[in-house]
Structures are given as structure tokens and as C-alpha cells.
Amino acid sequence: MTDSYSLLIKKSAEKELRGLPKADLARIVERIRSLAQQPRPAGCEKLSGQDRYRVRQGDYRIVYSVDDEQKVLEVVKIGHRREVYRK
Numbered sequence: 001m002t003d004s005y006s007l008l009i010k011k012s013a014e015k016e017l018r019g020l021p022k023a024d025l026a027r028i029v030e031r032i033r034s035l036a037q038q039p040r041p042a043g044c045e046k047l048s049g050q051d052r053y054r055v056r057q058g059d060y061r062i063v064y065s066v067d068d069e070q071k072v073l074e075v076v077k078i079g080h081r082r083e084v085y086r087k
């Protein structure tokens with residue numbers, strides 16, 4: 001599909017990425033890349049009260065927003081499932 005979305009990663013999410021164990025990092029980066037092709041894959045969930053989605057990758061969650069008009073997908077947060085929703 002040539003109709004892919006541009007990927008943006010917030011600075012804070014980039015920092016979270018750098019702190020991940022190497023074994024998980026490759027899978028998470030691959031998952032983020034696949035979101036550019038399919039922004040709402042099977043298993044993604046819309047977060048209540050927000051215009052954001054989350055997708056699982058092992059024990060980690062990738063929280064992102066999708067702008068269909070601009071064709072932009074922004075990764076907002078990446079974290080372990082226990083901590084990702086904490087403020």
C-alpha cells in the first residue's frame with residue numbers, strides 16, 4: 001500500500017525508546033513502522049476520552065494519535081504496560 005502515513009515520534013517517546021531493553025527495542029520499532037502502513041491494526045484500542053490509540057507489543061504499549069487528513073501518525077508514549085498510563 002503506497003498510502004502510508006508519515007511517522008512522528010515525540011521527544012519524550014524517543015527518550016522512552018532509548019531506555020528499552022535491546023531485545024524488545026527491535027520488535028517495538030518494527031511495530032511502529034507497521035503502524036505507518038496500517039494505523040488501526042487488529043488489536044489496537046481507542047483510549048477513552050482521548051483521540052489516541054494504543055497497541056500492544058509484548059509487555060509494552062505504544063500510545064499514538066492518527067491524523068487522517070494530514071496522513072500523520074504521532075507516537076506519543078511508549079512504556080511498560082504497568083506504567084504507560086500513569087501521569
